[in-house]
């Protein structure tokens with residue numbers, strides 16, 4: 001059972017469920033941040049679509065959520081790197097009303113130099129972090145806009161702020177997601193749909209541990225955990241477009257944070273571009 005004090009974080013559970021329910025879809029729910037999102041959303045009373053490549057792992061989580069929180073769940077086993085992924089998701093979700101999309105999957109398959117993998121080997125990862133993300137936003141976000149309510153959380157990375165050796169297509173695609181999310185925030189903020197880029201730094205997840213083990217490294221002490229990041233993302237969902245962890249946490253009142261500065265930038269660039277491309 002999760003023991004998060006949502007009220008202390010400014011989340012009123014009934015209101016949250018009304019705005020972002022009845023269903024959340026968590027793309028990448030089998031472990032790490034995604035599983036924590038699922039537990040915390042279920043504890044807020046949202047039904048959960050649990051998605052990853054490993055249905056047996058998701059089915060364990062499904063049993064836990066249904067017995068601990070009494071919510072409904074749906075398991076969708078799909079590889080987000082494939083061309084048919086979004087059509088499969090839409091088909092399996094059916095008539096369920098998705099009020100919150102959490103796109104969490106997105107770590108790179110290789111932490112290696114660009115030329116270490118072939119162009120074809122990179123292709124599925126690039127598809128997942130570009131086409132699959134935007135198609136999910138288009139479909140589920142589009143339905144939210146029609147309803148005039150809902151939310152989208154895109155889990156991002158500091159890698160999206162600029163280039164980094166051995167992270168070429170990771171930095172490239174995370175930059176894509178960041179800009180996409182900030183643009184959708186600007187388009188949907190007055191239509192009742194919240195968009196938040198939850199931009200994080202190194203976090204203790206099974207994938208991070210695997211990458212570090214592959215390089216013969218040990219996980220350092222004090223790494224951020226999904227349990228501390230996820231509640232912040234839920235609490236700041238209405239405060240988009242971007243929350244940068246840990247930079248935006250515990251900032252003294254009156255001091256601008258990176259997230260604030262990015263919001264100012266999005267609003268200013270929206271104002272300037274309107275002179276050329278209209279409102």
Ligand SMILES: NC(=O)c1ccc[n+]([C@@H]2O[C@H](COP(=O)([O-])OP(=O)(O)OC[C@H]3O[C@@H](n4cnc5c(N)ncnc54)[C@H](OP(=O)(O)O)[C@@H]3O)[C@@H](O)[C@H]2O)c1
Nearest residue numbers: 028029030031032052053080105106107157202203205207
């Ligand atoms: N961990 C960090 O240090 C860190 C730092 C900055 C940003 N982030 C971001 O945080 C998010 C989560 O990262 P993570 O470390 O937990 O790793 P991740 O590999 O992105 O895994 C997260 C979830 O995504 C699922 N997943 C991965 N590839 C998938 C695919 N092709 N199709 C369907 N599901 C897939 C995994 O499940 P299955 O394996 O069961 O499919 C798992 O449930 C990512 O967007 C990452 O970029 C992480």
